[in-house]
Structure formats: C-alpha cells, structure tokens
Amino acid sequence: MKQLFYPLIVVVTALVVGFGLSYYSLEDGRELTATHYGVWSGWPELGTAQIDPYSRAHLARQGMLPLGKGEGVRFAARKDAEDNWLRGDCRYTMQGHMPNHALWTVQVRNPVTRQVYGHVESGQMLFGPNGEIDLTIAPQVQPGNWLNTDGLERIELLLTLYDTNAFSKLGSEEIALPQLVKEAC
C-alpha cells in the first residue's frame, strides 16, 4: 500500500492541476488576461489570425461567432463603477463618449444563460451637444435613452463597437469608455 502512495500523489496532483487549471483559465481566470477600460473588459486582440492558444480554446468552448478585429471589438461589464455586481432591478446610468466607430450596440443579458433581454444601438440614441451619451439602464421606462433590464437579478452588459480602430493604435490603453454608475435599487 505504501508503494502506491507516491504514484497516487503524482496522479492526483497531475489530474487536479491539469484539468483544474484548464477549467479555470477558460472560465473565471480568463478575466486576468482581459484588457480593462473602467468597468468594461474585453480582448481587443481576439479577432486576429494570431490569437493565442487560450483564446482559441475559449472561442471553441464559448461557441460564439468570432468578430474580426477589423470589424469591431466587444466588451463586457458585470460590475458597476463601485465594484458591485450589476442587478436588473437597479437603475444605472451609462455616461461618456464612445471611441470612434461606425456603429455601437449595448445588450443586457443573463450572464449564465446568455439570454439577451434588451438592446440599444447608436442609431436610436439621443446624444448630448458634444456627442456624449447618457443612457439609463433600468427595469422601468425612463425618459431619454433607456435600456430595459427586464428586472433580472444579475445582469451583464455587452458593448460592441463596430469598425473602430481606437484599440489598435498606440495609446489605446488611455481610452475611457462610458462609466456605469448605480443610481438606485
């Protein structure tokens, strides 16, 4: 029995480390490699032929249609500016400027099932005098620009900027995407 102890240690350690690390690096741990812009995080390099093996594995596992870098960039937000989880029964404001683009969209979805419950696009928006956006994200109808959360408990926002070169230029790390502030719950 004692002879089996050490080989067993090797096998158990290898399996736990091998599969555990793989699962972590494709799920929660993937956030560690994301580029962050305030509350938004994403992988601007994802849509290129030179993506790293982790991103390839992530794409295969997620099953999503890839978005080429020349087409656009997608960011996700799961927390507000105060680092609290986004909730569908709260009211948030999204204010600021978007980097150069042809079109942008914001989706609200369930972070687990990925079911989309509402979306808005730049073509429907009212903009401020300097091109700034002021969008209210809430379960009840709001004046001005409004995105319905459908009252979900936990939500995730997806911001997609189409035809933007802002993230491939030098100094792109200085870009400020619109902030997400909780107003009330």
Next chain:
Amino acid sequence: MGRFALWFLAGLILGGIIHLSVILLVPNFAERDAWSRLAKIAPDQAFIALDHGNEELARALQLDPALSYGVCQFDLARGPMFIDGKLPHSFWSIAVAARDGRVIYSTTSRAGSGDEIKIGVFNPAQSRLLAEEGLDIGQGFLIVNAPSDQLTAIVRLWPDHDALRQRYDQALESISCTQDSVI
C-alpha cells in the same frame, strides 16, 4: 518530506503537460463550437441568413440582435472560393474565419469597397498556383490567403429599421459563395 516533495513536483509537471494538451486540443474536439452549429443549417456553397427568431442559435453564437447575419461555410480542399455580392447602403462587415474561430480576414463597408463584396479565398497551394500559372478570376476580386481549408464567411449587416430586416435578409442570401473560378 523530501521524497514527498519530489513526487509532488512530478505531479505538478505532469499536470502542466495535461493542462497544455487540454488547451491545445479543445478547439479540435469541440462539438458545440460555431462551426459545428452552423454546419447543421448552412447549405453547401450558399449564403444563408440566420433566423432572428431562433433564440437558441442566437444565444449559442452570441449574436448581436441589432444586426442581421449571413453565413457561408466552405472547404478549400475542393477549390478556391469566390464571394461576390452587393449589399444595401448601410453598415456591413465581413469576416472569413477558420474552423477554430481564428479570423483570417475581415473588413467593413467603410473600408472603401462601397457596397460590393468581391473576395477570392485561396489556401497556400492554390495561392502558389495563382502566382505561378495565373488562374482566371473575375476583375476586382480581393485575394485572401487562408492557412486552413475549412472556413466560414460571416457577413454582418445593420438594418437601420426593423422593417428592413426581411429585405436585408434577402440581400444576404443573394451573395454568391461559389467555387466557379470565373464570375
């Protein structure tokens, strides 16, 4: 204790090898990736507009509900592929993606080609033939060199209004995706 540490270290190294193998092999064995899902609905050598009402597909492929999508799957092992069509005057983009999700090529309506898409997709051997013997291809085609044979062309089209969706879907399905070398 020293012996335990040695065996534990061996476990860690083996674990690292397993980890790297899993990461490298996942794209080859994924059965629910975008390619496999589209293979069930996409016809051979033709663009199909993805159904807006299919919530399961939209969720799986993580489609943006603001856009209309047209896809064509093809295999360069049977010959180079030519994508040719005219789209409505709105924002559109096209990507050519490998089976594992890598985007080989992408462009948008603002890149200067107007509302026309003219792309020829070649694998390395076909590219060599093209350079050496000069295949007969239509005028104005942009040549894309693909490192692998199994590819998906994805066109995203933005309908300014929902009422335009049906017409835009027809426009997506009218894009040709064929191996005819002269178009």
